[in-house]
Amino acid sequence: MITQEDIYTYIFNEDWKEILNVLYNEKDKINTDAMLGHASRIFEEVFFKKVEFHDVGDDEITNHLDRLYLLHHGKFYVLTDENYKKLSLELAKRKPLNEAYSYAKDFPENEFCKGIISEYKIQKQGAEQKANNKIAFINMNLIEIYNRLFELINNQSDTATYFSGPRFIDTVRTFSPYFPTYSQFIEQRNNEGKSTSRKIFYYDILLSLDEDIRMKVIKRVLEIVKPFEEAKTIQIENLINNKPELNVVKEVTIKQENNNDSPTVFISYSWDDEAHKLWVLDLSERLVKDGVNVILDRYYLTPGTNLQYFVENNLDKVDRIIVVFTPNYKLKADKRTGGVGYEYSIMNIELYKNISRNKRIIPLLRKGEMEDSIPTFMQQFIHIDVRNDENFENSYNDLIREIYNEPEIVKPEIGLKPTFR
Numbered sequence: 001m002i003t004q005e006d007i008y009t010y011i012f013n014e015d016w017k018e019i020l021n022v023l024y025n026e027k028d029k030i031n032t033d034a035m036l037g038h039a040s041r042i043f044e045e046v047f048f049k050k051v052e053f054h055d056v057g058d059d060e061i062t063n064h065l066d067r068l069y070l071l072h073h074g075k076f077y078v079l080t081d082e083n084y085k086k087l088s089l090e091l092a093k094r095k096p097l098n099e100a101y102s103y104a105k106d107f108p109e110n111e112f113c114k115g116i117i118s119e120y121k122i123q124k125q126g127a128e129q130k131a132n133n134k135i136a137f138i139n140m141n142l143i144e145i146y147n148r149l150f151e152l153i154n155n156q157s158d159t160a161t162y163f164s165g166p167r168f169i170d171t172v173r174t175f176s177p178y179f180p181t182y183s184q185f186i187e188q189r190n191n192e193g194k195s196t197s198r199k200i201f202y203y204d205i206l207l208s209l210d211e212d213i214r215m216k217v218i219k220r221v222l223e224i225v226k227p228f229e230e231a232k233t234i235q236i237e238n239l240i241n242n243k244p245e246l247n248v249v250k251e252v253t254i255k256q257e258n259n260n261d262s263p264t265v266f267i268s269y270s271w272d273d274e275a276h277k278l279w280v281l282d283l284s285e286r287l288v289k290d291g292v293n294v295i296l297d298r299y300y301l302t303p304g305t306n307l308q309y310f311v312e313n314n315l316d317k318v319d320r321i322i323v324v325f326t327p328n329y330k331l332k333a334d335k336r337t338g339g340v341g342y343e344y345s346i347m348n349i350e351l352y353k354n355i356s357r358n359k360r361i362i363p364l365l366r367k368g369e370m371e372d373s374i375p376t377f378m379q380q381f382i383h384i385d386v387r388n389d390e391n392f393e394n395s396y397n398d399l400i401r402e403i404y405n406e407p408e409i410v411k412p413e414i415g416l417k418p419t420f421r
Contacts, residue, residue, distance in 0.1 A: 002026050007039035011046050016064045019043050023068075023077040030077065044083045051090055062094045085110075092116055097123060115377050122336060122345055146206065148236050149218065150199055152225050161225045168202055168221075175216045176209065215240070263403050264293040265362075266314055268343045269324035270332055272367075279366070280324060283396075290400055297339070311339065315346050320360055320403055323347070325374045325383070326367040333375045344375065362402055364395075 002022055010019045023030065023040065030036045047064075054061045069087060071077045079087060085107055092103040092113065101120040104113035153163035163171070166182040173179050180188060185205075189196050194204070206214050218240070226233040265287065269280050277298070284294045295314050315321065323329075332340035347361060363374065363383035370379055384402075386395045401408055 002029065002036065004035045004039040007036065007043060011039075011043055014050065016047060019047075020064060020067050020071065023071055027076045040077070041080070044079060048083060048086045048090075056094045062091075065091050065094070089113070111376075119345070126345070142206070145218070145236055145239050146203055148232065148239070149221065150202065152229055152232055152236075153221060154199070158228070160228050163202075163221065165198055165201075168198075169205070171220055172205060172209070172217050174220065175213050179205075262291050262293045263320065264295065264318045265320045265322050265403060266295045266318040267322045267324065268340065268347070270326060270329040270338075270340045272326055272328045276326065276366070283324075286396065287400070287403075292400075292403060311343055311346065315343065318360075320362055321347060322362050322364060322399075323378075324364050324366050324386075325378075327372050330373050330375050362399065364399070 007019060007022060010016075010022070026036070030040055051061060051065070065087060068077075068079070069091060072079050072084060072087070088103040088106055089110065089112060092100040095103065097116065097120055100116050104110075104116040104120075107113045108117060153161055153168075156162050165186070169179065169182045169185060173181075179185075185201075186196055189201060195201065206217065209217065222233050222236060267280060267284060269276075271277055281296070281298060284296045284299075287294050295318060297310070301310060329340055332338050333344035335341060336345055361378075361381070363378060363381055364386050365373060365383045366386050367373060370383070374383065384395055384398050386392065386399075388395075397408070
């Protein structure tokens, strides 16, 4: 028979799993026995205080929180309102954004929850817009994609790449099994008085297919042809994925530069004015001279380059991200406009997932006061003040040490206990 002393022992030993078992198995006794109920409330207080000191990546603690959440919602053990809020916030900190949102929406007035809700909506809108843009882009460029594709599959002297009518329709039927056979299709075309020219009816077939089936057919044809016409196939794939050839070249260049032990950093900043752009460029060149591989937009972006692809392709690959804060940066970040807004959205998603252990983002305050230049959510992180040019060397020393993880002050090793007389 469970007693309050058993619960206190489990609390002392931090045996949370066993206590959760008790809360479920002894739910009726806990609800009627005042002493057991009191011991259970003590568990709540101690547990949530302990949880605060556990890393958000601790899977065992997350599992305990998940189970406690189920117990509460199943009415097996009901937490106090205050502790239910703590439970929801702790889960929100530890879960991916989509799951974190389901906990955060219960407390929309909480500042942390506001951030998650805002980021979730931005991500959702961005994903929907990206999907819509991609579909619109493909539809708009289908004629060019098709013309290039037909050129690839129309060489009758090359049996490997040539697609006869039956071969093309067989490929379509792989993904749309009820599509007419070649003989049925040609008979139907003749009856309707439509052209049986391969270039025309291949295009008509593609237009008649649903978007997802159409892309599967095109990609399957490209997959077959690619070993024999790789360069031309890649050009078509880039058209489908909205990736200009220039970006492919730049991506390879960046990877080649980073084939050594140098740390790689991405600099996120706003183009306030020429003086500010020059300051950032000078900072970048100083870092490069000190062995840091810097990804700066002005090194790689030229007219016609896809900015969104550049950001997505590089933010996840770098070791550290340097953010240069100014009032204009905060304005663009808050409104999610331009390259700054896009970079900030991606960084925020990472910070929400790892709020207690930010190891990649290094904030620099270049202009204005913290409240005017740094977005609210990022004000909680310690920044390096680079506003005073006369003190730049000291600030730069802090920055370069942080990049190389070489702190100026290192905690000494713990020595031996002194001898007492």
